[in-house]
Amino acid sequence: MNGKYFIIPFLAGMAYLFLILIVRGIRWISGLSKIDKLRLFQSLKSGRTLKSLKEAFVEGLLHRKIFLKNPVLGYMHMSLAFGWFLLIVMGHVEAMVAEGSLSVPFYMPIFFRYFKTTEDFPLARFFSFMMDLLLLFVLSGVGLAMLKRFKKSLFGMKRTTRLKLFDRIALTSLWLIFPLRLLAESIAAAISHNGSFLTSGIGKILSSSQHIELLNTPAWLAYSLVLGFFFIALPNSRYMHIPAEILFIFLRNSGIRLKKQNTTYTDVQVFSCSRCGICLDNCQLSTAGIRDTQSVYLLKNIRNKDLDDEHLFNCLLCGKCQIDCPVGIETIDLRITQRIESTRQYNSSYEYLEINSSPSAKVVYFAGCMTHLTPGIITAMQKIFETAGENYWFFDQEKAPCCGRPLMLAGQYEAASKLIENNSRQILASGAQTLVVSCPICYKVFKEDYHLFNMEVLMHFEYIRRLIDREILQVARSPQRLLYHDPCELGRGMGMYKEPREVLAMTGTLVSIRNEKEKAYCCGGSLGNLKIKQEERDMIRNQAVNDYLEHSPDMLVTSCPMCKKTFARNTRIPVLDISEIITRNMLSPGIPGLTESKECILEEEYI
């Protein structure tokens, strides 16, 4: 067979790709901690492997999540990935049938039409039809991808990521692979009359040319070349996400999690990002014109090792990017880990902290720094405790450190642990069983990072709910239309959507909107973002307010003092905390009947 050398680029690319993948795979896996390696090993032996395989198939090839979010985009990804996959599988079957052997050289199916010019094997027509059909399937995806690149709005996307050199090579190669395959096969079909509807059709047109034979080898060479290019570019481009994602799925399913420092698991996640850009559309920072700090850029920056604080810390940490990530990258924790790395050299020791004696109490109330700026919530909570006759200790009434969460959001993990340790000791010393907090920021850190043993940590509305259930507290229903704003730390952060709504439903009519729960807006106040300007925060907040106003609620209710403060700056919509709504509609003990609820009381704030 003359001219067989044209497959060399393909072979070289393939060899390079596998070499890199093996090296990386070994490095990533060996870089895991001992315990994580054990986890991986255990899971490979168990049924979880099957689950991972299935997930890899469903997400990696079929792109289920993208499909659900955006069918056109999903189809595009699926046609490329799954179509190519099928082409390879079908090609191998065809080659095996044609050769009558289970072992054919692995390049054979790729260049099948070049090598096999006759249709003298069983089901040859069927195979060539299927192969043409699959090629068309893939080409439709390529077509869409080209269209998307030049007219993204057709895909319902506002923005796509920017490309760098290797991405461009890989992308161009990828775009060219299938049209060139079509061309090569069509030329082969013109010469050997072996194609099906697609290739032979084009072959017929091409056969009008006098020197069609002369074009055959160059066309296959071109096809081989772009494949080679693609494979060489792949590990250095975003297409690395294809193999990385598969590994990611296996590691994740074996129970490996992100740590407070970078590990190779971080790298696996970083490389698993396909830069599909879905996170860009979810991100509210775009509303404020911030367009270079989103998760996809963060991952890119980590990969390229050019992450700076201005980008790292300009994120609300609201978690909206994470919920829709088709790959399931833990964008929030990943960013916090980077913040920990970035600020590791300057953590505070808070040597001035003192342990004061704690009074004994049944319930400890921790208002938190933010609640101290919304005295309305404190007053409401005190009233609730008093009505309930609770033996409670207001831990931070006079002097107490912060809960530590804001420090964590700033990456100051070690420093936060000092506060956590100090607070824990004092809270535990009270002998209380329950810790009530009125701020989701505190709630999250108390739940996740404090070690309070048997002590139960409750958000204030959970505590209120118990009081109502036990008929210690009675609330009246008012006809008010209440729109509940999910705080990020509580909703996406802790998955609490149902509980606050249940409490609110007892005292008013809840207005349901499209952008709630997982899709809820961030108020823009976020302590997670250390770089954003106030005007930008205002834009983000106003976007939410404008949407809320369309549903004409009587009141915006939230369960986060920070959200409350943020919304209070926009005076178009009255905003209250759950606790305040409850105290307003609380029936005074002994005096049945509705306490008068005022429409909107502008409470005195510290500002």
Added chain:
Amino acid sequence: MMNKPRHIAVIGGGIAGMETASRLAQAGYKITLIEKERITGGHLTQWSHLFPDSSDPAIVVSRLSSALSHQNIKVITSTEITDISKNGQYFNLKSGSEMSLNADAIVVTSGFHLFDASRKEEYGYGLFDNVLTSADLELMMKNEKPIRTASGKKPRRIAIIHCVGSRDAKAGNTYCSKVCCITGIKQAIELNKRLPECEIFCFYMDLRLYGSSFDGLYLTAQQKHKVQFIRGRLSEAAEKPDKSLQIKAEDTLSGRPLRMDVDMIILLVGMEPGISHNNFSRNGSVQLDENGFLKCKDVHAARNLTTQTGIFMAGTCICPMSVSETLENARSAALEVINYFERKM
């Protein structure tokens, strides 16, 4: 109606006098406006920019000047009234022995006198080449001169000193001159526009920015023009061999003394009562208040009335005022004069 037009003498051809004169002339009164300088317009003729909008004071002056061409107005310049006396139902005004004039009423609009900065010796005005007053700076900018040190160099750092001659028992003035703070901020901004590389510091005790847009100007000065504000009153300035100035103040917010070298100092001089006030008060015809300004009959209800019936007043001879306040005050004085004659009829 009146049989014979009443004759009113307006003493002082600054903006208060010009505005009062033109308003009264429009109302049909005969006006004699007496100005001691060669031209009317007062201090504004020496000024470059008005706060808060950086507009040109020449526009204000020329509008007022054209109103003076009214047929009922007679303008006498280069004449200083040295004595006022009451003569039956007339007031008699004298300028030395050269001029004598009778009027049915008088409006004093004799304005203010800029604090003589050389009285604060420790600031070195008149001693050191690079110590200027806010008025010197205005004149420099008005004449489109580049802002340079005495030796012609571009200043790298300028200090603007608030409260010079104001709120100062040592200078004999314990009142606040009110417009200096905002003038300082305006000048800081103008300096930054002309010298973008130059650091500008304001030394203040309190920023008394009473106008609705003045605080916005303060913000702009900080934000856009990188003007820095240090809370502390300048204690002394001293000249260094290279003619730059070493200044000392306390950074009161740090509680520590502060020394700084600057290439130029701008002293925000306050308004003092005009010297001619003594001429009016000498024979007891009008009284002065504790700061030496003309005393109002009532600080709330009768700000344009002196203690002498028939003698009115307007503008900065009453107290420090901005341009817009002076003009408003002048119009209210005109109204008081008209009321006075209508009641008399």
Added chain:
Amino acid sequence: MKKTAKIKWADFNKEIADDNYYYLRSCIRQNFFPGSEKAFLDILRHNLHKTIFDDASHTTCAGIGYHADIVTFETLQTIAARHFSLMNERGIPSAVVSCITSFGIYSEILATWEEFPEEKEKIRAYLKKATGREFEVPENVVHSCDIIYKFRNEIAAQMKSPLINQKTGKPLKIVDHIGCHYSKMFPERGVGGAEFPKVLTGMITAWGGETVDYPERRHCCGFGFRQYLVKSNRSYPMSNSKKKFESMAPYKPDAILANCPGCTMFFDRWQYTLGQIEGKTYGEDGNGIPVLTYEELAGLVLGYDPWKLGMQLHQVDVEPFLDKMGVQYNPDDKYKGLNGKYINQPDFSGCLKV
């Protein structure tokens, strides 16, 4: 509210009596510049033909004790009242005070009595009880530098050596230092007010010299009373003096002229100390800057022998200045006693022993 008159201090001349003075001596000046007080009396009597009474009976004013807080204000006032009583006894209406601290104290007492007459009556009672004396406030209390300033032109008329550098023909550059208590408290009691008193510069220019302004000109020498008197506090006065030396050194002054005995002494001594500890000098060629009292300067101008003026008692050698002025002196007489007898001599004089 205390208001001050709206005047320019630069034009201010205080009232200084013409003749017939009562001399109140200074502790520090007698200790460290004994020749200066002698020279002052000599100049007044022999060059200016004035009457000045030098009383044996007056004592210290206790001012150093007062500002170091171990002497009460009442004690201080009564001591001053006793001195006024001594003046009354002699019928002399005008006091000439040699010390700036004392001058400040008399000024403070007179101002207090003016504002609180009942305080004066209290002191009258104290003095009566303690000594049986009565007193009236003198008509005029000035510092001895005020007298020299007042008659600076008369002195200039008798001048033997003007303040001209004999080698270059240019005026000698002299920086002045005014003692804080001369007029910082009561500007109306200093010639030219508080900021730029003319009392010393007036002498310098009248005698042909030139004065230079320097940034720390008005800064205190750093005496600080208790800050100097207690050994462990002495880094404070030294730091302050050092600040002044560093500020004046770039102007290359030929001498420092001070009107306060303490300041004169400190500038002289701290240059030595800084030289010893830090190895640094502030004058030319590794020397210090000579420090002069105004009596010494007047004496030199009038042709007095520097050793009779007591200039050998300066730690910083004054010879370079004398040479520039062209004053005739015999170096061999520097350490000679009353009858030309050699007294012995210091280990070394100057700032830095090399």
Added chain:
Amino acid sequence: MPGELYERISQDIRFTEGLTACMNCGICTAICPAAEFYDYDPRSIVTTVQSGDEKTLKDLLESETIWYCGQCMSCKTRCPRGNCPGQVIQVLRKVSQETGAFTKSRKGRQQLLIKDTVGKNILKYGYCIYPATAYPEKHPEQGTVWKWVFENSHEVYASVGGNYQGKGPGTLRKIPREALDELHRIFEYTGGINLFNKIEEHSRKKALELGFRKENADPDMEVYTRFVENEQ
């Protein structure tokens, strides 16, 4: 709340004279020689006194800070309200000595040293400073020339027309007995001696408190003096 200490401070005429109402402009601190070399801020002292709070005043009287002032009175020159923080300091120091608060601070305790040198000179010789007691070993900064003067005092003073320890008028004359007696009586009748005694008495208490005790249980003032001299 204003209490006894504020009463006591405000009764001194120097307080009336020295403080009207401070507007916190900082002009005094700006040129204060002590503010530069000590952790000292006359403005804030005046504000503290102005607040009149008894507890804060007590702390102030026991603090180091009131002893930092060098009494140059430069503050008085510039104050736009005509105040004199230096005079306020004098009053605070007086009250601190009267109440014994001065022994609570290192710098305050030094008052004993000043009383024992300057105080002694005044009463013994009628001079604040006296050649015979300006010992060169205690005054190394006075230099080699002073050592020469000290060692040859009679000859040196005589050579420049002095009258050291002589009769009659003149430089460093001996103050006549009658004059010294009058001076003594003035000190006695005006509370001067009383102040000396107060300083001594409180210092003795402090010496005992610090455990400087002689065999007979009296305070050992020599050791205490050396302690105060060398305290850093």
Added chain:
Amino acid sequence: MKDLDFLTSTPSRQIDYEKFDTRLLDSVLENETSFLTCMSCGGCTATCSAGNLTNFNVRKIGLMLRRGEIDQLSVEIEKCMFCGKCTLVCPRDINIRNVVLLIKKGIALLKTENILS
């Protein structure tokens, strides 16, 4: 040199504008322009969680930065808890948390460059 038994001269407490390193200030101003607009009202200090526990003064942090007192600043800045109350009460909406972050970062950098011990 001779030891005359007492300190030679005391270090000056005076803020000397001619003598400080503005690199830290410059880097903060470059990245957080809102810091320019501080008017030293002290609202931040009044609300500060850390300031409630110790003598930490947020307003003075800004002053130390402006006056180049880096040594003191490096000690004081450690006390901040990042709780963000200051940012919320600031009448000029200064992003104080970022200022603190930038200072901490800058100081760490100066330390690595051995400029600060």
